Amino acid sequence: xxxxxxxxxxxxxxxxxxxxxxxxxxxxxxxxxxxxxxxxxxxxxxxxxxxxxxxxxxxxxxxxxxxxxxxxxxxxxxxxxxxxxxxxxxxxxxxxxxxxxxxxxxxxxxxxxxxxxxxxxxxxxxxxxxxxxx
Amino acid sequence: xxxxxxxxxxxxxxxxxxxxxxxxxxxxxxxxxxxxxxxxxxxxxxxxxxxxxxxxxxxxxxxxxxxxxxxxxxxxxxxxxxxxxxxxxxxxxxxxxxxxxxxxxxxxxxxxxxxxxxxxxxxxxxxxxxxxxx
Numbered sequence: 001x002x003x004x005x006x007x008x009x010x011x012x013x014x015x016x017x018x019x020x021x022x023x024x025x026x027x028x029x030x031x032x033x034x035x036x037x038x039x040x041x042x043x044x045x046x047x048x049x050x051x052x053x054x055x056x057x058x059x060x061x062x063x064x065x066x067x068x069x070x071x072x073x074x075x076x077x078x079x080x081x082x083x084x085x086x087x088x089x090x091x092x093x094x095x096x097x098x099x100x101x102x103x104x105x106x107x108x109x110x111x112x113x114x115x116x117x118x119x120x121x122x123x124x125x126x127x128x129x130x131x132x133x134x
Numbered sequence: 135x136x137x138x139x140x141x142x143x144x145x146x147x148x149x150x151x152x153x154x155x156x157x158x159x160x161x162x163x164x165x166x167x168x169x170x171x172x173x174x175x176x177x178x179x180x181x182x183x184x185x186x187x188x189x190x191x192x193x194x195x196x197x198x199x200x201x202x203x204x205x206x207x208x209x210x211x212x213x214x215x216x217x218x219x220x221x222x223x224x225x226x227x228x229x230x231x232x233x234x235x236x237x238x239x240x241x242x243x244x245x246x247x248x249x250x251x252x253x254x255x256x257x258x259x260x261x262x263x264x265x266x267x268x
Binding site: 043118 | 169182187
């Protein structure tokens with residue numbers, strides 16, 4: 001299925017580069033819009049659990065038939081959550097016969113980890129400088 | 135102001151440890167609820183821009199009076215977004231005289247980066263194993 005959703009995160013970042021981060025400079029409006037879509041997709045516990053089930057599967061992909069029984073939710077509801085994860089570029093899928101199979105797109109989670117990582121692993125901001133309140 | 139919001143992310147993770155990640159094992163319901171709250175707070179472009187303005191400020195903190203002019207939004211709207219970031223444990227603040235000053239809580243962004251980071255920096259899931267569709 002379509003990979004165009006990846007553009008949500010990838011458009012304004014060099015491929016593989018780890019990133020004009022969230023913590024190093026003020027985000028532009030366009031980049032903020034793009035990133036917010038992906039974070040919003042993660043802002044739901046069912047979607048987080050689905051993503052973690054897909055990402056941690058040893059074989060690299062999961063049949064939707066193995067996801068649904070873990071939730072007390074209808075198949076259409078699960079499918080809707082999976083669609084939102086897919087539109088955010090976090091997963092992709094393929095239908096084979098009766099079932100749809102899902103897998104992680106690790107480049108998207110890598111980019112999110114990158115924008116949330118402090119440069120050099122040191123603090124960019126810590127406790128307030130109490131003498132600096134002007 | 136209160137630091138209890140940090141419990142949103144920190145409760146079920148060892149302090150400083152980098153994390154029973156999202157990508158390594160299926161998330162439990164409770165951990166998914168906790169993480170989803172923080173990702174939801176990041177799922178808005180205004181809040182992402184506010185967070186990046188706060189996080190990237192050299193002095194480590196920002197007066198709300200320096201944040202508001204960057205947006206075509208009312209002061210109460212900006213304050214509401216800042217409150218949501220604070221409730222998610224992403225920032226904290228202190229009132230001094232007329233103004234409120236905000237700073238990043240980097241332990242929260244560190245934890246999010248941790249749960250989104252693949253173990254060992256290698257793929258936990260990649261392209262689907264096409265022979266594995268059973």
